[in-house]
Amino acid sequence: SGSLPSWCYQLTKACPFLFPFEIRRQYFYSTAFGLSRALHRLQQQQGADGNGSMNEREFRVGRLQRQKVRVSRNRILDSAAKVMEMYSSQKAVLEVEYFGEVGTGLGPTLEFYTLLSHDLQKAGLRMWRSNSPDVNTSLDIDPGEKKIGKGVGDLVLAPLGLFPRPWSQSVDSSDGSQLSKITEHFRLLGRVIAKALQDGRLLDLPLSPAFYKLMLGQELDLHDISLFDAEFGKTLQELQALVCRKQYLESIHDR
Template sequence: MNRFTFHLMSHERIYAFAEGRIDDLDNLKVAVPAVPQNEFVSSKLTEKLEQQMRDPLAVSIGGMPSWCNQLMTSCPFLFGFEARCKYFRLAAFGSLQVQPHLPSHNNSGSTSERRSNAGSLPRKKFLVCRDSILDSATQMMDLHARHKVVLEVEYKEEVGTGLGPTLEFYTLVSHEFQNSGMGMWREDHNSSSSTKSLLAGDSGVVVSLFGLFPRPWSPTVNASNETQFSKVIKKFVLLGQVVAKALQDGRVLDLPFSKAFYKLILGQELCVYDIQSFDPELGRAVLEFKAIVDRKRFLDSACGENTSSKFDSCFRNTRIDDLCLDFTVPGYPDYVLTSGDGYEMVNMSNLEEYVSLIVDATLSAGISRQVEAFKSGFNQVFPIKHLQVFTEEELERLLCGERDSWAQSNELLDHIKFDHGYTVSSPPIINLLEIIQEFGHEQRRAFLQFVTGAPRLPPGGLASLNPKLTIVRKLCSKWADADLPSVMTCANYLKLPPYTSKERMKEKLLYAITEGQGSFHLS
């Protein structure tokens, strides 16, 4: 009931409109706060599950008791998030390891990853090329998707290796998947061109304010589009592999999936009420059309079909015929919904079928092959069904880490280590913490990527960053204000010169996080 409150309330509003209890289409809008997920958690059941998972005999011989599996399948919300994370790793990978990428330094000065416990997966290095990130990702997954190994990246002609370069690789792959020329995702057709330009910049990424959702492709792809669509399918297979491998290895991705796409990953069915979550304009229009169709049907049954003439002007004082809608998917004129006599334009008599075809193209027929391709790639790494113990929001947190809420003063002080010449009261440290709090969203992302290799923090935020974010005094050759900050991403280690002023520090730091990306060399 809690999960489907919006659907139920929307259905009730449409039914009220059909019966004439409300007359304004604006009254179809629904805003219902959900009950917090932790309200449903049973502390006793959670502790009992934790006890079972702490028993090495029960874990290693015969698996968990049947009651654990049965309740986790039917009512996962009864258990706390952390307990379900442990259960997920146990069920999917046979290990309770939570952070498989604990770094250690070898004698050569590079960084490698050690096993966090006896059940951890072995490590495998892979050489990638910056100029062909997706090709490198394809080769990596072709070789290792089906193998239980922790993948570690090094770049051609660069000396860095370990956690930092690996996290950066997953970030770069994430950005490549958002290329607007790939034909994978819906784009925001309702934003103005100036807004799109502001959001996309010169990067050519998909503009989607409400998250990525598969672009609809007609089930009858013509010859001119067949080659492009086959490439789209291959990219969804690769995406599934990358997402699964990131979850298996504990890597953070920078992929803003929509809530509806997470639902598809979790094996849930979508309905007409889900469209608003990734395309509010289309979703609202479809629901309003549905409300008009339902009102016409209700009055026809109550008063006879002679009332139908009233409804030609029922959509916001405009006749349906005058909307000039044809039987194609809005925003995708090449996707023809149907053909034949009487289907050239939408009118009151065929509006119901138009709504049905739009919903089917958007949520089923137009995206089913892409979703199946994603799942097939994912299942090469581990069975996707194991994710069903999570909600959409929890899966996003597991895959993409924490949102931009880490730059609070207490959060910074509690979870940052100051060493080698700096303390919490050192003037440069005070200046740095103030600068971080003044940063905008994109600047904070750039700072995180500069220091850790990824623009997002892992689940749990700064407290979960391993190793701990450490800031040390950088020894400068001549004059501190002339030097730039440098980092060891594998150790989350920022070497900061003792600048003479906050303004100079901000200038140098912004330059470093903007221009100092894209390679790993000895500093």
């Protein structure tokens, strides 16, 4: 609404460590999604804190617009792609119901986001690095005989958090089509995260801190690798230490 002075944004962006997490989250929800959602969230908080008054009708805005969508429980990923393509840019709150099932509202909607979170973690999508060697080395297998993990329904094993799987810059035509599908899945992931933030939903997606840094446009260094693969990161750091030691000894020898 433009009611906040510009220094509020500048201060929270430049010095976030000055503010507790709850304050930063409150500022985010008060400024990121428009006036109607900010007022709606404040009213919800007042009701939860028991601070509502007898005259609260005078200050209450209309309910947020809601958009009901119907999805297939057996094809959550495909259904989510269509739903986000149509409604992710709209301000209406999504309410989900399933084909052939009775019921709508908060329960089915929360279940939808949970099921979608699990589907996005499946090894068969080839989106994420995994501690399972079969998943990370499947690019070296003949395309006609590729087997990813123990099955396409298995979730990626990533105890330190999910991090995108690296791909070679030179891929053949078959892997190129697979890469385009993976790109679409990451685009879907971004839309789902944005919609979940907008609607106040939770996602069961344990993303690694290193991936968050990439999403914020920050560069990764050697030490960040340990955030999603401790063993690999330790090996690289030891190799880096050997290189530095070699360079130091060579500099002494040249004197």
